[in-house]
Amino acid sequence: MKKMMVILPALTLLASSLAGCSSGNNNESQATSAATTTGTASAKPSGPPTTLTVEIFDRGIQGQPDLNNNTWTRYINDNFGKPNNAIVKFVPVPRSQEIDKLNVLMAANEAPDISFTYDSPTISRYSKVNGILQLDDLLAKHGKELTNYLGKTVLSYGLFNGKQMAIPAKRTSLAWGGMFIRKDWLDKLGMPIPTTKDELYNTLIAFRDKNPGGVNGVIPWGLAATGFNYNTGNLSESYWEKQTEEEFVTAPNWLKPGNKDALKFLNKLYNEKLISPDFALDKTAKQADADVTNGKVGFFSANWDYPLRQNISVPLKTNVPSANFVPVDVFKNYEGKYKKIAYNENGVNVFIPKSSKNAELAIKYLNWMSDPKVLFFLQYGLEGVNHKMVDGIPQVINQTGDNMQTSYLNLDLTLVVNGVELGDQQKNIKALAASAPGLEAVAEQSYKINTTDTYTGYFFDTPSESNIKFGKTLGDMNKQMTDKLIVCKPAEFDALYDKLVAEYMAAGGQAVMDENLKIYKAMQANKK
Missing domain, CATH: 3.40.190.10 (Periplasmic binding protein-like II)
Structure with missing residues (x-):
């Protein structure tokens, strides 16, 4: 029964964990020193910078930072944008209206270069009407690290009629x-x-x-x-x-x-x-x-x-x-x-609209993001500033302002992964449990129960x-x-x-x- 379909009479919804205490915002130089430029061009492109547009959910969180100017977006622009002579611009889409808003943007040929949705039927529809790009050749040429990170099974969820039409994120937490x-x-x-x-x-x-x-x-x-x-x-x-x-x-x-x-x-x-x-x-x-x-x-x-x-x-x-x-x-x-x-191994579906003129840069961006060092920074930031280490497991320090994460571990930014990614599933589970201080044992017990049978x-x-x-x-x-x-x-x-x-x-x-x-x-x- 590994691959069986159910539309439950009572559906559960994904809710995102939020962050919320305090810290300064003058840590760009530290962030840059922790960065990696994996997947960037060997020679820096010349001429005017290219603007790469990327969808991001606006969850309407009280006190959230500017979604185009915060610790995390500056890290992205410093460590991917500059080496690629690009500016990464985030296009906010209300979380509660994401499908409706996406449909409007797609119809007007104004959807971001990198768009996404959790709704697989929407991808099917866009694929059917030839509204999104086939990605096989682009992945082969510019997505080696991305392909290796996701693996064949995860990528198979983005196949439609045998063609790679979407790039599913890897889901590391399978409990529902x-x-x-x-x-x-x-x-x-x-x-x-x-x-x-x-x-x-x-x-x-x-x-x-x-x-x-x-x-x-x-x-x-x-x-x-x-x-x-x-x-x-x-x-x-x-x-x-x-x-x-x-x-x-x-x-x-x-x-x-x-x-x-x-x-x-x-x-x-x-x-x-x-x-x-x-x-x-x-x-x-x-x-x-x-x-x-x-x-x-x-x-x-x-x-x-x-x-x-x-x-x-x-x-x-x-x-x-x-x-x-x-x-x-x-x-x-x-x-x-x-x-x-339980959840399938795939998470959010990332796609490139047919109207995009920056498809190659988009794949390079996702390829860069699949680097473990990049993912770790986007999820946890700097030690002592954005997280602390406890028994070898990073724990987020809840913050406000520039350092605030408007979704759990910045999942709206880490488009190649849904969930904790520490390179080891047991560590991932420990990190999930660590997000509930004082209730770690209860969290581990719940995860075990809900990934059994x-x-x-x-x-x-x-x-x-x-x-x-x-x-x-x-x-x-x-x-x-x-x-x-x-x-x-x-x-x-x-x-x-x-x-x-x-x-x-x-x-x-x-x-x-x-x-x-x-x-x-x-x-x-x-x-x-």
């Missing part, structure tokens, strides 16, 4: 979601950590009836609207029955045997007041965050490291010093395994026209259907489920499934 429970509440009730659905159900009832936290409005299971953090974890997977690989990767989750029972279980929990009462209205997850940090929530599912992040752990510890969330695995399937989705999304190497056409509509329907089914009256559930699934299939679900099956069979035939 996670589930967490208040251990201090369990201790008060004299209850063990649950390991099965039934045990969790009994625990949630005890949280509701005995309110071990003594709070007003106790919430046994914290949930937000589908599509945001505070989801249903791998509950659905625990109900799915045995299928062939072909059935599993080509059919929508709504048709998987057992999926209906999974939603019916959630409906039961909601009607027994075991789930956040107004979760469907919480479309930003801000209410769920408030409930968790105010000590009202006993159990929830989100990103594998969510309760360890400082925007959750710090206010929770301030409000409820005794609060102690620990990771759990409770949804066991028919095989006796806790099947859960995993499967990954199946990669279709041919653009699906039906998915391009209906994908957004079906994605929106997924969210609405899930929320409606959780909150409806139990007596209405069966009829509503069947009605909604029929509407989903008629709205494009059947067309997507049929084309998935066609592409899957063609891929299998090509392997023979």
Whole structure:
């Protein structure tokens, strides 16, 4: 089941960790001395400098630095720009509107020379309409270090119809979601950590009836609207029955045997007041965050490291010093395994628009960035200024101003990698855990749980026209259907489920499934 596809009824979203204390900004000379010019031309080009435009997410972080003039962008221009007689200019794109904004820029032939998206169907669409460059020759000529760093497997996720249309970043952290429970509440009730659905159900009832936290409005299971953090974890997977690989990767989750029972279980929990009462209205997850940090929530599912992040752990510890969330695995399937989705080895998709006049320079830039010294500086900066070493592992010193990172380890700048990159996976995991001071052991335990019994999304190497056409509509329907089914009256559930699934299939679900099956069979035939 290594390459299997799932569109979960409750999707988890990636959230970025932020940085935020203080430091000066006069460290350009030190930064330059730590730089490398790998991948630059042997002879410095002459004439007016070329402007290389690069997309960057504007995450709207309070107090963020100028996205074109800060410690990190000056390092890039000093150590790649100057040796290549180039100016690297960053083009901010609002994170919440990235697809819409990118589509506008592409239609106007104004997209940055280096653009990116996490949305693979968008790459499929651009590839289909011949809007982006084929990169095979450019990589062969100017991307040796980049190709060696990413490797064949990661690069394969950027192949469409056998051609390299995108450069996927290497994803070093494969854990996706996670589930967490208040251990201090369990201790008060004299209850063990649950390991099965039934045990969790009994625990949630005890949280509701005995309110071990003594709070007003106790919430046994914290949930937000589908599509945001505070989801249903791998509950659905625990109900799915045995299928062939072909059935599993080509059919929508709504048709998987057992999926209906999974939603019916959630409906039961909601009607027994075991789930956040107004979760469907919480479309930003801000209410769920408030409930968790105010000590009202006993159990929830989100990103594998969510309760360890400082925007959750710090206010929770301030409000409820005794609060102690620990990771759990409770949804066991028919095989006796806790099947859960994990990330594929690929991350963000980087591409070069057909309108770009600087494709060669763009590949040189990504090639330069793949150097370990460059990646380390962009992620950690200078020792004593941007990070400190603890037991051989760098730890970011949170800062404001020029030194602030507006995304976790500057992932919006390190376009060849998603996640910590220290050249060794065990060190990477230790570094991930180090981002949660005082909770390192909990972080390592959560990462281990959520990279066990995993499967990954199946990669279709041919653009699906039906998915391009209906994908957004079906994605929106997924969210609405899930929320409606959780909150409806139990007596209405069966009829509503069947009605909604029929509407989903008629709205494009059947067309997507049929084309998935066609592409899957063609891929299998090509392997023979």
